[in-house]
Amino acid sequence: MIHLGEYNTLYILRDTEPGLFLGDDEAGTNEVLLPNRYVPETFEIGDKIEVFVYLDNEERPVAITDKPYITKGDFALLRCNEVSKHGAFLDWGLVKELFCPFKEQAFKMKKGGWYLVHCYLDEETDRLVASSKTMRFLDNTTLEVAQFDKVDLIVSHPSDIGMNVIVNKKHHGLIYKDEIYKDISVGDKLEGIVKKVRHDNKLDISLSQIGYRNIEPNAQLILDALKDNSGFIPLHDKSSPEAIKEELQMSKKSFKKAIGSLYKDKQITIKDDGIHLN
Incomplete structure (x- = not known):
């Protein structure tokens, strides 16, 4: 079977004047033309080649080696x-x-x-x-994700309370405004975490890990920032959420958890002027 709108790995069946005819098996049960402009410099009959198949201007199936920006289902x-x-x-x-x-x-x-x-x-x-x-191409009736799962996101459209996202190309989710700590735009592809699955299967999504899971990566981010700034950051537990967001792209809640962990491990000292690396 040759699938429109998808990449197909096909056999080279024969070389003709308009190009190579490709088939889904060596017997050529289903065939499609690869025009001369896409024919590789070297090939042998029977070789396999990966192509994208769609309809040309005359509504005929045609194979190409170009890579489209989008494929069927994407x-x-x-x-x-x-x-x-x-x-x-x-x-x-x-x-x-x-x-x-x-x-x-x-x-x-x-x-x-x-x-x-x-x-x-x-x-x-x-x-x-x-x-x-x-x-209309997303469905949350039966979810294939659970709380704390890592997911792939595509930013869909803004709303009054946050940014709607496409989750794993199957489900709809939402990132709330107060949890967006970096500039994101429609079409951006990101990684996120399922923060909460609501009773109606609506998904709350976070761009950082949740609860105890986010302490370690955020702590490492703070350590890296300290090393990049000669062991000092002018932030502490009384700094404003805006200042923390601008400096580290994280919430004040996540920041306080992370510095608490670092302080407990005696990796930092917290003073009135900010955080110092020990």
């Missing part, structure tokens, strides 16, 4: 190149642009704008299309 921040009466055309790194119909636009797209989209195969047309209505 999310990515893409630039809108053009808008027609039917929808928007997005740059996904390939010759033929990725189409996003108006019905799949959360907000009307404009030329030159950047939009977080999901790529999927439209069953009615058998074409790859984009949708900026990303929430």
